[in-house]
Amino acid sequence: MIATLGEYTLASLREIGRISAFIANGVKCCFTPPFYFKEILRHIISIGFYSLPIVGLTAIFVGMALALQMHVGFTRFNAEGAIATVVLIGITRELGPVFAGLMVAGRMSSSIAAEIGSMKVSEQIDALVTMSVDPYKFLVAPRIIAAVLTMPILVFIADIIGVMGGFLVATTLLDYSTGSYLAQTANNFELWDVLSGLFKAAAFGFSIASFGCYHGFSSDLGARGVGRATTSAVVASCIGILALNYILTTLFFGA
Amino acid sequence: MKNTITIENIHKSFGKLHVLNGLSLNIENKEAHVILGQSGCGKSVLLKCLLGIFEIDSGEITVSGISVKDKSQSKEYMQKFSILFQGNALFDSMTVIENVEFGIKQSLKHKHLSDKEIRSIAEEKILAVGLQDRVFDIYPAEMSGGMQKRAALARAIAVEPEILLFDEPTSGLDPITGGLICNLLKDTVKNLGITSLTITHDLRVAEFLSDRVSVINKGQVAWIGHTKDMKKCGNEFVEEFYRASNVISARK
Ligand SMILES: Nc1ncnc2c1ncn2[C@@H]1O[C@H](COP(=O)(O)OP(=O)(O)OP(=O)(O)O)[C@@H](O)[C@H]1O
Ligand SMILES: [Mg+2]
Numbered sequence: 001m002i003a004t005l006g007e008y009t010l011a012s013l014r015e016i017g018r019i020s021a022f023i024a025n026g027v028k029c030c031f032t033p034p035f036y037f038k039e040i041l042r043h044i045i046s047i048g049f050y051s052l053p054i055v056g057l058t059a060i061f062v063g064m065a066l067a068l069q070m071h072v073g074f075t076r077f078n079a080e081g082a083i084a085t086v087v088l089i090g091i092t093r094e095l096g097p098v099f100a101g102l103m104v105a106g107r108m109s110s111s112i113a114a115e116i117g118s119m120k121v122s123e124q125i126d127a128l129v130t131m132s133v134d135p136y137k138f139l140v141a142p143r144i145i146a147a148v149l150t151m152p153i154l155v156f157i158a159d160i161i162g163v164m165g166g167f168l169v170a171t172t173l174l175d176y177s178t179g180s181y182l183a184q185t186a187n188n189f190e191l192w193d194v195l196s197g198l199f200k201a202a203a204f205g206f207s208i209a210s211f212g213c214y215h216g217f218s219s220d221l222g223a224r225g226v227g228r229a230t231t232s233a234v235v236a237s238c239i240g241i242l243a244l245n246y247i248l249t250t251l252f253f254g255a
Numbered sequence: 256m257k258n259t260i261t262i263e264n265i266h267k268s269f270g271k272l273h274v275l276n277g278l279s280l281n282i283e284n285k286e287a288h289v290i291l292g293q294s295g296c297g298k299s300v301l302l303k304c305l306l307g308i309f310e311i312d313s314g315e316i317t318v319s320g321i322s323v324k325d326k327s328q329s330k331e332y333m334q335k336f337s338i339l340f341q342g343n344a345l346f347d348s349m350t351v352i353e354n355v356e357f358g359i360k361q362s363l364k365h366k367h368l369s370d371k372e373i374r375s376i377a378e379e380k381i382l383a384v385g386l387q388d389r390v391f392d393i394y395p396a397e398m399s400g401g402m403q404k405r406a407a408l409a410r411a412i413a414v415e416p417e418i419l420l421f422d423e424p425t426s427g428l429d430p431i432t433g434g435l436i437c438n439l440l441k442d443t444v445k446n447l448g449i450t451s452l453t454i455t456h457d458l459r460v461a462e463f464l465s466d467r468v469s470v471i472n473k474g475q476v477a478w479i480g481h482t483k484d485m486k487k488c489g490n491e492f493v494e495e496f497y498r499a500s501n502v503i504s505a506r507k
Contacts, residue, residue, distance in 0.1 A: 115348075123341065124347070
């Protein structure tokens with residue numbers, strides 16, 4: 001029993017060591033030439049552009065639900081006036097980045113892991129090595145760079161759409177006046193709320209790309225191996241996002 | 256004649272599994288050598304050791320005087336080879352011509368070329384392996400197995416290697432396409448006048464492509480010679496391999 005526990009602990013530590021080494025190497029490759037700009041652009045498009053619809057939809061529903069919830073909650077102690085502020089802060093600081101991050105993680109870290117995993121299975125990674133191309137520089141670095149650059153843009157768009165969603169629900173369903181809602185939003189706008197969310201977004205992008213790549217590279221051979229790698233990548237990057245979110249929130253806003 | 260590839264007493268194991276057990280092999284310059292062996296005997300492992308993808312546990316491999324362990328010359332070492340992988344290993348995010356161009360761009364020899372020159376070399380090589388210009392801009396996944404094999408060969412020869420490696424060149428192809436590909440490989444090697452090393456378990460491929468074959472068994476070279484001498488070579492495993500291969504061909 002104790003032996004099993006010990007083995008399990010050691011295995012987990014080894015895994016953590018492997019992940020850290022992988023990520024450290026990946027980061028190093030982001031700053032050392034050669035840079036594959038065409039690859040970076042390709043991933044910016046696949047991570048950023050094609051995630052727009054899903055991120056937009058998520059944001060509008062989250063914004064709408066948040067406004068409704070806050071209205072119900074705040075009327076209990078006659079604080080309906082604060083709803084615009086709460087929607088603004090809630091979306092920009094927390095819900096925009098986290099929901100966009102989780103949605104993009106579901107979409108992208110799985111596809112990154114699947115793409116790299118099947119490249120490994122079909123010997124494309126060996127082919128890169130034999131052409132003396134560093135697979136980390138060619139496969140990992142462009143994905144990390146693309147994800148870190150595009151996530152803040154996606155989240156910025158999600159912020160706007162989410163706040164709009166709250167505005168729509170408040171002014172159409174809940175009888176808030178358009179003018180006062182907008183005025184309250186404008187008066188309570190703080191740049192740091194938005195910026196902190198964008199920093200988080202960049203960190204989430206990093207988590208999505210790193211875990212996607214790591215699990216792709218360590219995937220077992222065969223279709224089943226790739227399937228498992230895909231699942232692990234999504235789980236790991238989502239947990240990474242939630243953990244990073246807590247750490248960054250403490251750093252930015254902690255007492 | 257001068258040896259191009261010298262493999263001396265190499266060992267490679269994965270945990271308790273000893274795949275290569277003191278294997279030695281010399282391949283001469285401009286020789287067409289074929290390695291024959293059963294499935295799972297370690298042919299692909301040998302290939303990956305030769306390429307330095309797997310580190311050998313002990314022994315030595317040198318190619319035109321450069322050791323596989325010499326990290327300072329690993330790029331020069333690697334670029335002596337071009338490999339036609341078992342599954343072709345074409346990059347599926349790139350079109351056929353981009354695949355070939357990508358190969359050329361990585362090669363030290365072609366560093367000074369402009370994009371236009373690279374493009375024209377790539378076009379020439381794709382046509383040379385019997386593909387048409389309509390495949391330039393399609394993705395590997397849209398092609399049949401035989402066409403993919405040809406495209407992969409175009410990528411392999413475009414970098415003007417000293418040694419061509421073929422890993423199971425006919426696997427996954429029907430007999431007619433397999434035959435066409437074998438002919439193409441033989442012609443290509445002859446025209447370029449370079450060393451080739453083919454890995455296969457198919458005796459007929461070996462007969463067709465080889466100057467010499469080495470038969471691998473139990474992690475060592477069991478026998479080296481010409482395929483026509485295999486039948487009565489005195490080595491039990493090699494004769495068994497020969498008989499079994501012919502039984503299968505006779506049944507077809
Ligand atoms: N990365 C690896 N880790 C552990 N064992 C491996 C690895 N690669 C190969 N092996 C083992 O080495 C042995 C030889 O495998 P190899 O792929 O070289 O066979 P092969 O001769 O190429 O067979 P085939 O004709 O089927 O391709 C097998 O038992 C395989 O399980
Ligand atoms: Mg093999």
